[in-house]
Amino acid sequence: MDEKKHHQLNDIEPYKVAYNLSNYVWSRVDLWSHFAKNTVGIQFTTAVDSISANLAEGFGRYHKKDKIKFYRYARGSVYECHDWTAKSRVRKLLSEEEYEQVFGVLQKLPKLINGLIKLTNDNLKD
Numbered sequence: 001m002d003e004k005k006h007h008q009l010n011d012i013e014p015y016k017v018a019y020n021l022s023n024y025v026w027s028r029v030d031l032w033s034h035f036a037k038n039t040v041g042i043q044f045t046t047a048v049d050s051i052s053a054n055l056a057e058g059f060g061r062y063h064k065k066d067k068i069k070f071y072r073y074a075r076g077s078v079y080e081c082h083d084w085t086a087k088s089r090v091r092k093l094l095s096e097e098e099y100e101q102v103f104g105v106l107q108k109l110p111k112l113i114n115g116l117i118k119l120t121n122d123n124l125k126d
Contacts, residue, residue: 009056009059009060012055012059012116013112013116014055014074014109014112014113014115014116015052015055015056015059017105017108017109017112018048018051018052018055018074018109019052020105021048021051021052021102021105021106021109022045022048022049022051022052024101024102024105025044025045025048025102026045026048026049028093028094028098028102029041029044029045029093032093036091036093040084040087040088040091040093041093043084044081044084044085044088047077047080047081047084048077048081048084050073050074050077051074051077051078051081051109052074054070054071054073054074054077055070055071055074055113055116057070058070058071058073058074064120064121064124064125067120067124068117068120068121071113071116071117071120072117074113075109075110075113075114075117078106078109078110078113079110081102081106082103082106085099085102085103085106
């Protein structure tokens, strides 16, 4: 009997990368002053958390169009995070090393998410 493997959310590479990034950003923002947390920090963590959250929501949707819609939301949040990352660097909230860490992951995510969108588009029926 040939059993078809069912993918789990944690099998999806862009989800794993985004989830780990969100926890890294949280750990950095948690160290910031009250003012920095309440201005940039909340917005930054919300944006970075929404990447993996939207990938998870898309993964849980049944229809191809619904899945892709949420994957695109996730990709949009990546670009929002570029803005918050740059502001965090300029305002000296992230060290150069922390900035490079976050920026490097943000550079990879659109390609990973686009791959997931393509895979979904190619392999699921409408």
